[in-house]
Amino acid sequence: MIKNAAARIKGQIHRTPVMTCSTLNSISKKDLYFKCENLQKTGSFKVRGALNTLKTILEEGKKPELIVTHSSGNHGQAVAWASNSLNLGCTVVVPEGTPRVKCQAIQGYNAELVFCTPTPTGRKETAERISKERNGVLVHPYDNYNVIAGQATIGLELLEEVPDLDYIIVPISGGGMTSGIALAAHYINPQCQVIAVEPEGKNLQTCLDAKERLWKNPPEFLNTIAEGIKTQQLGQLTFPILCDLIKQVVTVTDKEMADGCKVIAERMKLVVEAASGAAIAAAFSQECDFMNGKKVGIILCGGNLDMDALPWQIV
Amino acid sequence: MIKNAAARIKGQIHRTPVMTCSTLNSISKKDLYFKCENLQKTGSFKVRGALNTLKTILEEGKKPELIVTHSSGNHGQAVAWASNSLNLGCTVVVPEGTPRVKCQAIQGYNAELVFCTPTPTGRKETAERISKERNGVLVHPYDNYNVIAGQATIGLELLEEVPDLDYIIVPISGGGMTSGIALAAHYINPQCQVIAVEPEGKNLQTCLDAKERLWKNPPEFLNTIAEGIKTQQLGQLTFPILCDLIKQVVTVTDKEMADGCKVIAERMKLVVEAASGAAIAAAFSQECDFMNGKKVGIILCGGNLDMDALPWQIV
Numbered sequence A, B: 001m002i003k004n005a006a007a008r009i010k011g012q013i014h015r016t017p018v019m020t021c022s023t024l025n026s027i028s029k030k031d032l033y034f035k036c037e038n039l040q041k042t043g044s045f046k047v048r049g050a051l052n053t054l055k056t057i058l059e060e061g062k063k064p065e066l067i068v069t070h071s072s073g074n075h076g077q078a079v080a081w082a083s084n085s086l087n088l089g090c091t092v093v094v095p096e097g098t099p100r101v102k103c104q105a106i107q108g109y110n111a112e113l114v115f116c117t118p119t120p121t122g123r124k125e126t127a128e129r130i131s132k133e134r135n136g137v138l139v140h141p142y143d144n145y146n147v148i149a150g151q152a153t154i155g156l157e158l159l160e161e162v163p164d165l166d167y168i169i170v171p172i173s174g175g176g177m178t179s180g181i182a183l184a185a186h187y188i189n190p191q192c193q194v195i196a197v198e199p200e201g202k203n204l205q206t207c208l209d210a211k212e213r214l215w216k217n218p219p220e221f222l223n224t225i226a227e228g229i230k231t232q233q234l235g236q237l238t239f240p241i242l243c244d245l246i247k248q249v250v251t252v253t254d255k256e257m258a259d260g261c262k263v264i265a266e267r268m269k270l271v272v273e274a275a276s277g278a279a280i281a282a283a284f285s286q287e288c289d290f291m292n293g294k295k296v297g298i299i300l301c302g303g304n305l306d307m308d309a310l311p312w313q314i315v
Helices: A002-009 A022-028 A046-059 A074-085 A100-108 A120-133 A145-161 A176-188 A204-210 A238-245 A254-268 A274-284 A286-291 B002-009 B022-028 B046-059 B074-085 B100-108 B120-133 B145-161 B176-188 B204-210 B238-245 B254-268 B274-284 B286-291
Strands: A031-036 A066-070 A090-095 A112-116 A136-138 A167-171 A193-199 A248-252 A295-300 B031-036 B066-070 B090-095 B112-116 B136-138 B167-171 B193-199 B248-252 B295-300
Touching: A002 A046, A002 A145, A002 A176, A022 A031, A022 A254, A022 A274, A031 A145, A046 A074, A046 A145, A046 A176, A066 A074, A066 A120, A074 A090, A074 A100, A090 A100, A090 A120, A100 A112, A112 A120, A120 A136, A145 A176, A145 A295, A167 A176, A167 A274, A176 A193, A176 A238, A193 A274, A204 A238, A204 A248, A248 A254, A248 A274, A254 A274, A274 A286, A274 A295, B002 B046, B002 B145, B002 B176, B022 B031, B022 B254, B022 B274, B031 B145, B046 B074, B046 B145, B046 B176, B066 B074, B066 B120, B074 B090, B074 B100, B090 B100, B090 B120, B100 B112, B112 B120, B120 B136, B145 B176, B145 B295, B167 B176, B167 B274, B176 B193, B176 B238, B193 B274, B204 B238, B204 B248, B248 B254, B248 B274, B254 B274, B274 B286, B274 B295
Parallel strands: A031 A295, A066 A090, A066 A136, A090 A112, A167 A193, A167 A295, A193 A248, B031 B295, B066 B090, B066 B136, B090 B112, B167 B193, B167 B295, B193 B248
Antiparallel strands: none
16 A cells, blocks of 8 residues: 555655755764655645645545545645646635744635634534535545555655665654554564654643543643644544554654754754654654664654744744 | 876765745846855865865875864865874964954864954964974965865756856855856856856956956955855956956945855855845846846855854844
8 A cells, every 4th residue: 555655645745855964863873864855846745645635546446525534734745735736726725823834825726715613523514514514625744544555655766875874753633644654664664663742732642542532522722833743632542553553652842952953953944844853853862872873764754944933943 | 187186086075056036036137046155164165275275185195294274264174174184284374353263263173273363464473484384385375276176066067057157156266266167167158157256345347357466465355244255356267367367356345245245145045245246136137137137146155154243134
């Protein structure tokens, strides 16, 4: 399924570079391999899952009148871009307060923008209503096996270039990317462990250890600068996969993520968003000392930032 | 000489990627090919010339006790890095007021830092004094044929990847990089014209047209945010080359450079310094409308910025 996804999206998305940085190796005492999804089309990995899902729908002979999604931004841009490149109409539901640059990008891909109250329930209900009223197909940001398979191609590509990675550090939100990469590692190199990195307040380790969804309902967004990973709860499809495959979760503060973004900008000359800063922050944290001397993949998941409010300037 | 330089430095520096961006193509109405020297070792193209020069000195059998240079920053980092990797001692003379991040980087490559008054004469005299007192070899930032040949490898690599470029836009300071790239284009694809982009106050077009150094002496720094291209006068070696090979100079304001840096960060997720912003600013300017529909190389010459004082935040 992952290899099919890779073949399906090949040529339409970038095979993003894997970069290294000797200074960051010295600081972290690890051999770091940065998978630069910030350089991906639309500025984040999300196009992989979106394109794989839409192309699968078309391959199955369906002809949807409208593609609908709800997203804090990156998935919205990705679905808008994928719809546009497949000549499908698209409506994106985004929470009020989404950064200007993300809204402009979605509209730049010819999609319609609909604002909703900034809660998980608000965006879900608005998207479902529009989809029903206008005979649309709803593309969920993470709870969809085609989305998961699309995101898994990140892991596939990274392990093709660095087959003997010991660990991969992945920022986690709803769990689409993390479950995809964990599945890719499981099939390609089961020695390679995937470590999830989360903002404060998610409490993922407790839930994974108990193999139970201990989160309070209705779902809430976390209070974090990392807009890309503010969803607290994993999906219904992603949670069981991650209970199986993820042993360890690292929690980082907003300040640590912001410092991570700054050091990546200073040393690697790359613009990465706070969720990506979380991954390098984890690599720098004492909790990851057990990886010292090892080969560690770092997923720089996206680079969509408001350039007038950079993470290290607002924390 | 250019191919010898390429062979000499190969493997020790990055062959930097050539990137494209469909959004910036739309805005500029040109097919832009970005040579990403901001991703080069030390964060700028300067390592090419520095390493070529030092390796040539060693090949000639000389064993200098100390390598000395004067630089507003990027050349200093480059000479420090090259000296360090060849196990040579190094002293870098920098003007007072050089950004903190550049000073730290120079010291990170084990070089000694000496501050001088921030004038072209001040740094030249200080470097010459130290070099004389301590039996050192002075590596000039641009007025040195081995430096020029090293920088020329940028043009060589770019034209290897995009052989049918119509134009290359190069930010100009002392003229080492511009004369190198112009020589590379002249030998490899003489149809490809090199356009120099300068900050306000340099008046290069007038000097080139007259084939005369019409600048006032003693030399001064220009009043610009683009620290990498603030030298007003071309070198004694670079000026004649550029009189022969450069037909057109484009002048951009600090505001245009800053906007250029911002759009590169927003759209390409790359950190570039103001001198690189100048190149994209030129591509966007009406003066370059004659290039519309053509293939244009853009030299992103460096990415060394103070992350707390970004160009679009200080202009």
